[in-house]
Amino acid sequence: MSNKLIDLQHISKAFDGQLVLDDLNLYIRENEFLTLLGPSGCGKTTTLRILGGFEQPDKGKVIFDGKDITDLAPNKRQLNTVFQKYALFTHMNVADNIAFGLRIRKKSEDYIRDKIKYALKLVNLEGFENRMPDSLSGGQQQRIAIARAIVNEPKVLLLDEPLGALDLKLRKDMQYELIRLKNELGITFIYVTHDQEEALTMSDTIVVMNQGYIQQIGTPEDIYNEPQNAFVADFIGDSNIVGGTMVRDKLVEILGVRFACVDTGFGVNKPVDAVIRPEDLELYALPKGAEKGSPEYDKVSSKAYELNPGYFEGVVTDLIFKGVHYEMDVEANGYTWLVHSTKMFPVGTHVLMNLDPFNIQIMNKPESEDEQAVTLNEM
Amino acid sequence: MKKKHNALLSGPYLVWTAAFIVIPLILIVYYGFTDENHHLTLSNIAKITDPVTLKALFLSLLLSAMATVICLILAYPLAMILARMKNGASAIITTVFIIPMWMNSLLRIFAWQTLLERNGVINQVLSFLHLPPQHLINTPAAIALGMIYDYLPFMLLPLYNALTKLDWNVVNAAYDLGANRRQTFFKVIIPLTMPGIVSGITMVFVPALTTFVISDFLGGSKVLLIGNIIDQQFTQVGNWNAGSGLSLVLMIFILISMAVMQHYESDDEGVSSIL
Ligand SMILES: Nc1ncnc2c1ncn2[C@@H]1O[C@H](COP(=O)(O)OP(=O)(O)OP(=O)(O)O)[C@@H](O)[C@H]1O
Ligand SMILES: [Mg+2]
Numbered sequence: 001m002s003n004k005l006i007d008l009q010h011i012s013k014a015f016d017g018q019l020v021l022d023d024l025n026l027y028i029r030e031n032e033f034l035t036l037l038g039p040s041g042c043g044k045t046t047t048l049r050i051l052g053g054f055e056q057p058d059k060g061k062v063i064f065d066g067k068d069i070t071d072l073a074p075n076k077r078q079l080n081t082v083f084q085k086y087a088l089f090t091h092m093n094v095a096d097n098i099a100f101g102l103r104i105r106k107k108s109e110d111y112i113r114d115k116i117k118y119a120l121k122l123v124n125l126e127g128f129e130n131r132m133p134d135s136l137s138g139g140q141q142q143r144i145a146i147a148r149a150i151v152n153e154p155k156v157l158l159l160d161e162p163l164g165a166l167d168l169k170l171r172k173d174m175q176y177e178l179i180r181l182k183n184e185l186g187i188t189f190i191y192v193t194h195d196q197e198e199a200l201t202m203s204d205t206i207v208v209m210n211q212g213y214i215q216q217i218g219t220p221e222d223i224y225n226e227p228q229n230a231f232v233a234d235f236i237g238d239s240n241i242v243g244g245t246m247v248r249d250k251l252v253e254i255l256g257v258r259f260a261c262v263d264t265g266f267g268v269n270k271p272v273d274a275v276i277r278p279e280d281l282e283l284y285a286l287p288k289g290a291e292k293g294s295p296e297y298d299k300v301s302s303k304a305y306e307l308n309p310g311y312f313e314g315v316v317t318d319l320i321f322k323g324v325h326y327e328m329d330v331e332a333n334g335y336t337w338l339v340h341s342t343k344m345f346p347v348g349t350h351v352l353m354n355l356d357p358f359n360i361q362i363m364n365k366p367e368s369e370d371e372q373a374v375t376l377n378e379m
Numbered sequence: 380m381k382k383k384h385n386a387l388l389s390g391p392y393l394v395w396t397a398a399f400i401v402i403p404l405i406l407i408v409y410y411g412f413t414d415e416n417h418h419l420t421l422s423n424i425a426k427i428t429d430p431v432t433l434k435a436l437f438l439s440l441l442l443s444a445m446a447t448v449i450c451l452i453l454a455y456p457l458a459m460i461l462a463r464m465k466n467g468a469s470a471i472i473t474t475v476f477i478i479p480m481w482m483n484s485l486l487r488i489f490a491w492q493t494l495l496e497r498n499g500v501i502n503q504v505l506s507f508l509h510l511p512p513q514h515l516i517n518t519p520a521a522i523a524l525g526m527i528y529d530y531l532p533f534m535l536l537p538l539y540n541a542l543t544k545l546d547w548n549v550v551n552a553a554y555d556l557g558a559n560r561r562q563t564f565f566k567v568i569i570p571l572t573m574p575g576i577v578s579g580i581t582m583v584f585v586p587a588l589t590t591f592v593i594s595d596f597l598g599g600s601k602v603l604l605i606g607n608i609i610d611q612q613f614t615q616v617g618n619w620n621a622g623s624g625l626s627l628v629l630m631i632f633i634l635i636s637m638a639v640m641q642h643y644e645s646d647d648e649g650v651s652s653i654l
Contacts, residue, residue, distance in 0.1 A: 054551045074554040081555045087548040091570040100566075101556035152556065 004063075005030040005188055006051065006156065011060035013046055020046050022212045024060070028156075028190060033182055035191045037199040038209035039235070044192040045084060047209075048158045051190065052081045079156035080149040084164070084192075086141045088133040094120070094144055095129040101152040119147035122181065124173075138165035143174070150181065156188045163198065175202055196236050200224060208232050229363055233275040240276040240337050243365070245269055252362060255333035259310040259355075263362040273363045279340040280359035282307060283316075283330070286350040304352040311354040312337075316345045410623035423624025432608050432625065439605040440632070442519055443587035446526035450534040450583050451576070453527070458535055458575075462542035473539055480532045488596045491525050492516065495597065517599040525593040526583075533582040541575025577644045585633055605629055 004027040011024040020043045028034050036044045049055040050062060053074035062070045069077060080101070089097050095116050102112045120126050123143035133141055142165050149157055162178075163171045179202060182189050193199055199206050200220040208215040208223060208231075216228045227233035230241050244254040246266040252259055254274050266272055284304045290296040304311040314332025321327075326344050330337040332353055345351060414420045426432060457476070461469045479487060494500045495515040502512040515521055549571065553563040569576070587593075591606030598604070605625065612622030 052551075052555060054554075073559075074551065075557045075559055081552070083548050083552060085546075085548060087546065087552040089549060089552070089567060089571075091573075100553070100558075104557045104562060148552075148556070 003030065004028070005032075005065060006190075007061075007063040008047075008050075009061045009063065011047075011050060011057045011062070013043075013050065013055065013057050020212050021050075021057070024212070024214060026207060026214065026217070028188060031186060031188055033179070033189045033191065033202060033204045035193060035199040035203040035206050036209055037193060037196060037206055037235070038215075039194060042209045043212045044194075044209060045160055048081065048160050048190065048192055051156075052079065052158055053077050078154060079158055080152050080154040081158040082142075082145050082149050082160060082162045084160040086133075086138075086145045088141055088144060088148070090133050092133075093129065094125070094131050094133070094136075097133065097144060098148045098151055100148065105152075115151045119151045122150070122177065123147045124177075139167070139170055142166065146174075146178075150185065150187075153185060154187060156190060157182075158190050158192075160192045161194070162191075163193075171198075178202070200236070208235060210235075226361060227275060227363070230273050230275070233361070233363070238278050238338055238340075240278065240281075240335070242274050242276070242335055244272055244274045244362075246272045246362060250357075252360060254360075255312070255335055257310050257312060257333065259360060260308050260357040261360040261362060262357050263360070266362060266364070271365050273365055275361040275363060276337075276355060277359065278327070278338040279325070280355050281330075281337060281339045281341075282354050283328075283339060283341055283343070283345055284311075284352040284354070285345055286313075286352065288350075290350070300352055304354045307354045308357055311352045313350070313352055316347050316349045316351060319344070319347050407623045407626055410620050411627045412624075414620055423620045424628060426621050426624055427628045431603070432605070435603045435608050436605045436628075436632075438519060438602070439588055442523050442526065442604070443584055443590075446523050446530065446587050447534075447580055447584045449523075449527050450531050451579065454531060454534040454538050454579065455576075458538035458542050461539055462545070469543075473535075476535055477532050479528075484529060485592065485596075487529055488525050488593055491521075491528065492596045495521055495524075516597060517601045519598070519602055521597040522594050522602060522604070525597045526587045526590065529593060530583040530587060533586075534579040537575040537578040537582065538572065539575075541572040545571055573644050577640045580640060581637060584636060588633060588636075589629060 006028040008024055008026045011021055012019070013021040024043075024047065026047075036047060038044055046055060050057050053069070053072060053076075057070065060070075061068055064077070089100065092100070098116045098119055099112045102115060107115075116129060117126075120128055123146055125140060125143055125147070128136075128140070128144075133144065136144065142162055146159075146162055159178075163174050166174060175198060178189070181187070191199075191202065200223075203220055205217065206220055206223045207217050210231055216223060216232045218226075223232060223236055227236060227239075233239050233241055242254055244252050246263070246269070247253050247258065248268050249264040249266075250261055252261045252263075252272065252274060261274075282304070284300045286300055287296045290300070301311065312330075312332035314330045314337070316328050317331050317336070318329035319326060321344075322340075325340045325342050328339045328341065328345060330339050330351060330353055337353065339353070411423050412419060412421070414422065427436065461473050461476075463469075464472070492499070496502070497512070497514075497516065499516070501515060505512055545568065550563060550567060553567040558566060589606050591604060591610040594602060594604040594607050598607075609622050609625045609629070612618050612625065616622075
């Protein structure tokens, strides 16, 4: 990846006195697939609108290719937008919608005809040239909106939840198509979604936002494996987030049980949050009626002990089959743990539960006012 | 059972339509194509070729077309400003512009008469300033002014409605695709608000074409519109046949103009290319 193509510097924006973006700093490299991810109302669309030029930031600058474009009109910017609600020209047919930008730039009609054909093929709507937007389904309209933007071969494509209206199968296909498109055309993508799975599968870089703040920027792996705070951990995939105490380096006490972990530098006896992914919890079924200290019990517990010198004991209280895996609730030490496993443990099974030290993610507990914004209650 | 119910409900409307729309129309057609002895004739229709009548018809067409265009040019930017304002403010200001509609039309025109008269308010102010008095009343311009003033709200309201319904993201999409303000206005905003423009034009052009009150007050007996000629046939000459014949001719002009408008409403390309 090369140099910064777009640089958002200290962007703030308020609507009616309500701060929507607060000192946002973000850069986008050429050819990057960057995703803005966050819950509804966190300022994703507002950020895109500032990039597109439809909204002026109250403070801060938008730098594009080294030039300050904060005050540049939208039609002079080298980027195109796929709007959240399609925004097709309802008085024009599909072909004229797609041709709009090309006609403005006075391309030849031959060129335009080829481009329309190419774009419709790309979005899997061949032969739709003469249809009116009103006669299309939401998903089809969305794909026309994508076609209308990409025929202009912009340097940067802004996409605001472009696959939101599509069904799962089509969404998967379009995800694949969009990535192919990006690689084929060499366009930089700035993508907005509140679907974390979509963000994880498509992006080079994910920007997790909440309430106008950037919570974390990183690769999908970073964001998933090393969430920087409880908000990110909770928003990206399911997770168990429990309070605990960092006894010393590499040893954490969670709900009264001490576990080995790999984190260091938190100090001694410091309160922390531990994030544990449901698929990282291992379950060991206890034989029916096995008492603590009995040989049957010890056989299971010594197996659990191999993974980590510390384990929970609990009962499976809920079980759902999710297709690839089973999703279970396990009551242990006063907390309902979410567990994913390919093995099934019927409701009522007594289990021991343990996990690899590597899979315990330790985070500082939020303390200052600023970090309060990170907590989960706003979701 | 249900059908019977529906027929029962629509009954009063059918009676109304027959009594006040269909029967008068038939009577006008009957009078228009007969003479006082109830013989079939085209002479009533042919009266339109009378030089005075023809002149009145052309003046009517000219003035009402002018008034319509000026109303459109005045109302469109205003409607755009109003539609883009925050909810509360636009409602109040729109109401201010609509209030004249609630006043009696005669009163409004009478007000203009007292302003424009030879010894009216404007000329009094001019003489106070030692400026020569102007000949304002009883001119085609005065009539056009009256039409514009009288019918502006009827243009404004449909335009305002159409513009508030316009999805501003679509306008942004046009900018986004490289269109400048002018291109966006003519290629996107105008076509998408065409229904409002068409009904605004119809609401102004048709009453302006048929008016006789405005020309009565502001044109005196010097400037006659086709409405005045028809009015005279009924009220002064007492020739219902001629009056009906001329009404039919006027109706044909209105039907043609509405057909043209309908055509443009469905074919947006046409409008953006003529504009
Ligand atoms: N034009 C506006 N006027 C007033 N408030 C606005 C305006 N645009 C956005 N907001 C507010 O700013 C906040 C952020 O909005 P934004 O559209 O950026 O959210 P989002 O992250 O795109 O959400 P979603 O996922 O629902 O699309 C919201 O609280 C919204 O109500
Ligand atoms: Mg949004």
